[in-house]
Amino acid sequence: MTRTSLFSKTLVLIVVLFGIIATATSILSGWNLYRNLTQEYQSKGVAIAKSIADSSVDLLLNADVSTIQSVVDQFTEIEGVSYVIVFDGQGEPVSHTFVPAVPADVLELQRQTRTHIFNGGSLTNNLRVEGMGDFLDISFPILAGVAGYVHVGMDKSLIRSRIWSAVATQQGLMFAIFLLSVLVAYALVNRISQPLKQLATHAGKLATQDFSEPVTGPSDIDGLPKKSRDEVGELAESFITMERALRQSVSELKETTAAKERIESELKIAREIQMSMVPKLFPPFPLRPEFDLYATLVPAREVGGDFYDFFFIDDNRLCFAIGDVSGKGVPASLFMAVTTTLFRTTAVRVSRPDEILFLLNRELCRGNESCMFVTVFCAILDIRTGEVEYSNGGHNLPYFVSHAETRPLRNTGGMALGFTEDVTYRSEKIMLRAGDGLFLYTDGVTEAMDEEGNQFSEPCLAEFLHQANGSSATEIIRGAVDQVKNHSGGAPQSDDITALTLKYLLTAGETTSETIIVELKNNLREIERLARIADDFERRHQLSAETSHNVKVALDEILTNIISYAYDDTREHIIVIRLSLDQEKLTVEVEDDGRPFNPLNVPEPDTKELLEERPIGGLGIYLVRKLIDELEYRRQNDRNILIMRLKVKEA
Amino acid sequence: MDIHEERNDGFLVLGLEGRLDAVSSKMLEEKVLAVIDGGETQFVIDLSRLDYVSSAGLRVFLVASKRLTPAGGKVVLCSLQEPVKQVFDIVGFFSIFSILGSKDEALKCLG
Numbered sequence: 001m002t003r004t005s006l007f008s009k010t011l012v013l014i015v016v017l018f019g020i021i022a023t024a025t026s027i028l029s030g031w032n033l034y035r036n037l038t039q040e041y042q043s044k045g046v047a048i049a050k051s052i053a054d055s056s057v058d059l060l061l062n063a064d065v066s067t068i069q070s071v072v073d074q075f076t077e078i079e080g081v082s083y084v085i086v087f088d089g090q091g092e093p094v095s096h097t098f099v100p101a102v103p104a105d106v107l108e109l110q111r112q113t114r115t116h117i118f119n120g121g122s123l124t125n126n127l128r129v130e131g132m133g134d135f136l137d138i139s140f141p142i143l144a145g146v147a148g149y150v151h152v153g154m155d156k157s158l159i160r161s162r163i164w165s166a167v168a169t170q171q172g173l174m175f176a177i178f179l180l181s182v183l184v185a186y187a188l189v190n191r192i193s194q195p196l197k198q199l200a201t202h203a204g205k206l207a208t209q210d211f212s213e214p215v216t217g218p219s220d221i222d223g224l225p226k227k228s229r230d231e232v233g234e235l236a237e238s239f240i241t242m243e244r245a246l247r248q249s250v251s252e253l254k255e256t257t258a259a260k261e262r263i264e265s266e267l268k269i270a271r272e273i274q275m276s277m278v279p280k281l282f283p284p285f286p287l288r289p290e291f292d293l294y295a296t297l298v299p300a301r302e303v304g305g306d307f308y309d310f311f312f313i314d315d316n317r318l319c320f321a322i323g324d325v326s327g328k329g330v331p332a333s334l335f336m337a338v339t340t341t342l343f344r345t346t347a348v349r350v351s352r353p354d355e356i357l358f359l360l361n362r363e364l365c366r367g368n369e370s371c372m373f374v375t376v377f378c379a380i381l382d383i384r385t386g387e388v389e390y391s392n393g394g395h396n397l398p399y400f401v402s403h404a405e406t407r408p409l410r411n412t413g414g415m416a417l418g419f420t421e422d423v424t425y426r427s428e429k430i431m432l433r434a435g436d437g438l439f440l441y442t443d444g445v446t447e448a449m450d451e452e453g454n455q456f457s458e459p460c461l462a463e464f465l466h467q468a469n470g471s472s473a474t475e476i477i478r479g480a481v482d483q484v485k486n487h488s489g490g491a492p493q494s495d496d497i498t499a500l501t502l503k504y505l506l507t508a509g510e511t512t513s514e515t516i517i518v519e520l521k522n523n524l525r526e527i528e529r530l531a532r533i534a535d536d537f538e539r540r541h542q543l544s545a546e547t548s549h550n551v552k553v554a555l556d557e558i559l560t561n562i563i564s565y566a567y568d569d570t571r572e573h574i575i576v577i578r579l580s581l582d583q584e585k586l587t588v589e590v591e592d593d594g595r596p597f598n599p600l601n602v603p604e605p606d607t608k609e610l611l612e613e614r615p616i617g618g619l620g621i622y623l624v625r626k627l628i629d630e631l632e633y634r635r636q637n638d639r640n641i642l643i644m645r646l647k648v649k650e651a
Numbered sequence: 652m653d654i655h656e657e658r659n660d661g662f663l664v665l666g667l668e669g670r671l672d673a674v675s676s677k678m679l680e681e682k683v684l685a686v687i688d689g690g691e692t693q694f695v696i697d698l699s700r701l702d703y704v705s706s707a708g709l710r711v712f713l714v715a716s717k718r719l720t721p722a723g724g725k726v727v728l729c730s731l732q733e734p735v736k737q738v739f740d741i742v743g744f745f746s747i748f749s750i751l752g753s754k755d756e757a758l759k760c761l762g
Contacts (some may be wrong), residue, residue, distance in 0.1 A: 614713060
C-alpha cells in the first residue's frame with residue numbers, strides 16, 4: 001500500500017504540474033505565433049499591394065486590363081495570398097482572382113475603403129467572406145485613390161493551421177517529457193519505497209520475535225544502510241541498532257532474573273540454615289518439669305540478625321540468651337551466625353553471664369572490620385533454686401513477670417558487643433519463685449509500627465504481659481506476636497520479631513508449700529486474670545479440678561461483690577489476694593479497703609423455694625459458703641479480710 | 652464468652668461457650684431480654700460448651716424464667732458440664748428449671 005499511495009500521489013502532482021505548464025506555454029506560444037504570423041502576412045500583403053499599385057498606375061491609365069490581370073495572377077502563386085483585386089478610380093473591379101465573381105463583402109469593403117484617408121500608407125481589415133473563410137484584407141491606393149485601389153487578401157486559415165500544428169508539436173513534446181518524467185518518478189518512488197516496505201515487513205516480524213533466542217542468520221535489512229544512503233538508510237540503521245539493543249537488554253534481563261532467582265534460592269537456604277541455628281523444638285527439655293520455655297524468631301526479610309539460644313551448661317544450670325545484630329539482611333545474619341557459635345563455645349567454658357559477655361565481646365571485636373555490633377542479654381537459671389544471674393550487653397531489658405508485678409529487670413549497664421575489646425560487664429541476680437517468668441525480646445517487638453508509624457511500645461507490651469500472667473510460655477509468646485501483628489495491621493514488618501519466655505515452675509515432688517500474692521484493681525475484668533493465675537498455681541501443685549473450680553467460683557463471687565458494692569467512690573482501689581498451699585490445706589485471703597462487710601452475716605436463701613418466690617440475687621455468698629470448707633472474717637486497720645480454707649484433694 | 656445462635660425445629664437455641672461471670676453475664680442478659688422482647692416464648696440454652704458459671708450468670712437464668720413463666724413461656728437448659736452442674740445443684744436450680752441431658756431432649760421437651 002505504501003508504494004501505490006506514494007506513487008499515485010507523485011503521479012497526480014506531476015500530471016497537474018505538467019497540465020498547467022503545457023496549457024500556459026501553449027497559450028503563450030500560440031498567441032506569439034499568431035501575432036508574428038499576422039504581422040508577417042500583413043507586411044507581405046502590404047508589399048504585394050504596394051508593388052501591384054506601383055506597377056499598375058500606367059497600366060490602369062492605359063486601361064491595359066489584360067496586363068493587369070497577368071500581374072495579378074502572378075501574385076496568387078505566393079504562399080498565403082488568397083486573392084488580389086484591383087479597382088479603378090470609380091471603384092469598379094478591373095481585374096481580380098475571384099472565380100467566378102467578386103463577392104459582395106469585398107465590394108462593400110471597397111466602398112468603405114474609398115472614404116478612408118490613407119496618408120501614404122495602407123489599410124488592413126479583417127474580412128469574412130461567406131463561403132470562402134476569413135481573410136486579412138490589405139488595401140493600397142493607386143495614385144492616392146485617383147487611379148484606383150489594390151486589395152490583397154491574405155488567408156487567415158493558414159495562420160490558424162500553422163498555429164495548430166506548432167501547438168500540436170509542442171504538446172507532443174510536452175507529453176513525451178511528461179511520460180519520461182512519470183517513468184523516472186516511478187523508478188524513483190520504487191527506489192525509495194522498496195526499502196521502506198522491507199523495513200515495514202521487518203518491523204512487523206520484530207513484534208513477534210523472541211529476543212531471548214540468539215540471532216540465526218543475517219537480517220533482511222542488514223544491507224539497507226549501505227544500499228540507500230539517505231533518510232531511509234538512516235532509518236534502517238536505527239532499526240538495526242534498536243534490535244541489537246533490544247536483544248542485549250533482553251539477554252541482560254534474562255541474566256539478571258536468573259541471578260535474582262539464584263540469590264533468592266540461596267537466601268531461602270540461608271534462612272533455613274539460620275533458623276536451624278536457633279533451637280526450635282518445643283518443649284525443649286521434656287524431662288525437666290522445673291521450667292516452661294518457649295521462643296520464636298520471625299525475620300522481617302529472608303534472613304535477619306536476631307537470635308535466641310538456650311542450653312544446659314551443666315546438670316542444673318540453664319543458660320539462655322537473646323540478641324540483636326545491628327542492621328538487617330545478609331550481613332546481619334552472618335554476624336548473627338558468628339555470634340551464636342561463639343556464644344555457645346564461650347558459655348560452656350565460663351559459667352558466669354558477665355564473663356560470657358566479656359569473652360564473647362573480645363572474640364567479636366577481633367577482625368570486626370565491618371564495625372558491626374550486637375546487643376546480647378545473657379542469663380543463667382539454677383533450676384534447683386530459681387535463682388537467675390544475668391548480664392546485659394546493651395539489649396532491651398527483659399520483663400520480670402510475677403503475680404504481683406510486671407517490670408523490666410534492673411540494668412547491669414553493659415554496652416553492646418563488638419565495639420571495643422576492653423569492656424567489662426556486670427551481673428545481677430534475681431530470684432524466681434514458682435509462677436514467675438522472664439520475657440526476653442528484641443526491639444522488633446516494641447518498635448513494630450502500624451500504618452501511621454505508631455510503635456507498639458513498652459507500655460503496651462507490659463500491659464499485655466500483665467494480662468497474660470498465668471498463661472503458659474507458649475501462650476505468652478504467641479499472644480505477644482499476635483498483639484504485635486494486630487498492631488501493625490497492613491504495615492510491612494520493619495524488623496525481626498524475636499521473643500523468649502521462661503517461666504519457673506516448682507515440681508510437686510520438691511515442695512508442697514507455696515504462697516503467691518496477687519494485686520487486683522477494682523475492675524471486673526481483673527477476675528479472669530486472677531482465674532488464670534489461680535489455674536496456673538493449682539496446675540503447678542496438681543490440685544484436683546474440683547478444688548480448682550471451687551476456689552475460682554468463691555474468689556469470683558467475693559471479688560464481684562467487692563468490686564460492685566464495696567466502694568463509695570469511683571477511684572482505683574487495690575485488692576490483695578494471697579494464695580497459699582501448706583500441706584493439705586489451701587488458704588485464700590482476700591483483703592480490701594472497701595466499706596465493712598461480713599459475708600458470714602448474710603442470711604441464707606431458701607433453695608427449696610419455688611421460682612415465683614425466688615429473689616433474683618443473693619446466691620453468690622451462699623455459693624461461697626457451700627464451696628469453701630472454712631470461712632473466717634475480720635475487720636482490721638479499716639480493711640476487710642476474708643480467709644477461705646479448703647482441704648486439698650490431689651488430682 | 653461467645654453466644655452461638657441457631658434455630659432447631661423452629662425453636663431458638665442459644666449456645667454458650669466459655670466463662671459466664673459478672674462481665675459476660677451482662678452480655679447474656681441483654682441477649683436474652685432482646686430475644687424475649689422479640690417474641691420468643693420458648694427457647695433452649697445449650698450449656699455444653701460452658702466451662703464456668705458464677706452467681707451473676709445464674710441470675711440471668713432466673714431473670715429469663717421469671718419473665719417467661721407468667722406469659723406461659725419456657726426456657727429449657729441442657730447439657731451441663733460437671734462444674735456447672737455442681738453450682739446448679741448447690742443453689743437448687745434443678746427443682747425450678749427444666750434441665751435436660753441433651754439438646755435433642757430439650758427440643759423434644761418444648762415440642
